[in-house]
Amino acid sequence: MSSEGTSSSPTNNAHKPKSEFIKQETIHREKWLSLEKITYKDPRGKIRTWETVERTTKPQRPGVADAVGMVTILKRLLHYDCLVLVRQFRPPVRSCTIEFPSGLVDSEETVAEAAIRELKEETGYVGTITSISPVTVMDSGMSASTLNLVFVQVDGDDTVNQRPVPNLDEGEFIEVIHAPLHELKQKLDAYSEAGDLVDSRVYTYAATLHQCQHKGEDMDLEQQKGLYKK
Amino acid sequence: MSSEGTSSSPTNNAHKPKSEFIKQETIHREKWLSLEKITYKDPRGKIRTWETVERTTKPQRPGVADAVGMVTILKRLLHYDCLVLVRQFRPPVRSCTIEFPSGLVDSEETVAEAAIRELKEETGYVGTITSISPVTVMDSGMSASTLNLVFVQVDGDDTVNQRPVPNLDEGEFIEVIHAPLHELKQKLDAYSEAGDLVDSRVYTYAATLHQCQHKGEDMDLEQQKGLYKK
Helix, strand or coil: CCCCCCCCCCCCCCCCCCCEEEEEEEEEECCCEEEEEEEEECCCCCEEEEEEEEECCCCCCCCCCCEEEEEEEEECCCECCEEEEEEEEEHHHCEEEEECCEEECCCCCCHHHHHHHHHHHHHCCCCEEEEEEEEEECCCCCECCEEEEEEEEEECCCHHHCCCCCCCCCCCCCEEEEEEHHHHHHHHHHHHHCCCEEEHHHHHHHHHHHHHHCCCCCCCHHHHHHCCCC | CECCCCCCCCCCCCCCCCCEEEEEEEEEECCCEEEEEEEEECCCCCEEEEEEEEECCCCCCCCCCCEEEEEEEEECCCCCCEEEEEEEEEHHHCEEEEECCEEECCCCCCHHHHHHHHHHHHHCCCCEEEEEEEEEECCCCCECCEEEEEEEEEECCCHHHCCCCCCCCCCCCCEEEEEEHHHHHHHHHHHHHCCCEEEHHHHHHHHHHHHHHCCCCCCCHHHHHHCCCC
8 A cells, every 4th residue: 555646745846836925905894794805816826806704803913813712521320422513693694504513713812612512601611621623724715714623522411511501692692402323314315404504613523523433335326317417 | 312403494584584685796896806795685575785796707506506515535546535635826815725626617518527526627537427426615605616525436556547747727837645544634633733724625635534543532721712712
């Protein structure tokens, strides 16, 4: 076995022609969002522009994203391990969504503090962090929105977690969902069929777990044909 | 073991008070993006507003998202299985990103057709689809942006895939990365450390795979302390 054939590594890009950021101008700014125009130079030296949107509340600290999203596993005696998810109406998509508990990082907080606080507020659970991702991008073709993924375990047998009480902001209406890991993908598909929209990171998590759990099971021909239906 | 304790199911929400979409107004429209204001009623009957952004090119077909993102596994004899990723400068985040190959769905295409076409254009590979997600949301607190995740296998030993030649649009500058699955997370962390931004779905995929591969290995105390550093 060999792992060559990778076409690049993180360190060998120095000699290549690069795109370069030139400037950013505000086209229209509202209270929470700002429509911006970015001017940049492409690797051939051509000047180009790109429309983008930014949160007006964006933190400007290295390693700290706009928001934290908590991949939260609830462990309890005599129960299957569950992923803790939240369901809420999201005006931008005019629908209820199924997402990781999440929230914006306040200006005086670390990523870890924001994660523990937001998880407690949205679900009532007190969690323990197992790892934190680097700053990742949410939708980099469209916006400057960024996320730190925070991996959290909740000991459901601990007394602090036995009657979890969320502490929602005024105007937040959030339902907590416990989805057993062994049937996560099926459960998300059921929510989708019922009209909810699943977050793309939650779906990726479920599909990857499903792939690990069901390695080697292939799709039947009927399913394959269905993929190309107009 | 029991799987009760789930606080809801997709079908038992009918009786609960719901948020309701009322209207959407354009605040400022540019060529590609439009800043919008949504008015909705919360479950207590209070009228509220929410700022959001939308692509002006958004398809309005059920089951079809704005974009497709291809979770692409390259399989070759005598090589480790690799995830095929793309690296490119993304003006909204002023940086290079590591993402799944992706693209917008054209108006006359199915999701499957868009996925196969975009994968070929961006990477040169001819793939076979194994499954397609429902419409998922990209960043539902901020935008109406949606994505169909498309799971694809590429037979790297097939002659059509032995010298893959991308066919990029004018203005697209994309580098193809082959990341072996057994070291995916480490590789992404290296790109992050070198200054690139990893897409949050790609990171979720890698972290979940890593979790499946390294079940039971716990973080040491030094790492745990590091999480709370300011």
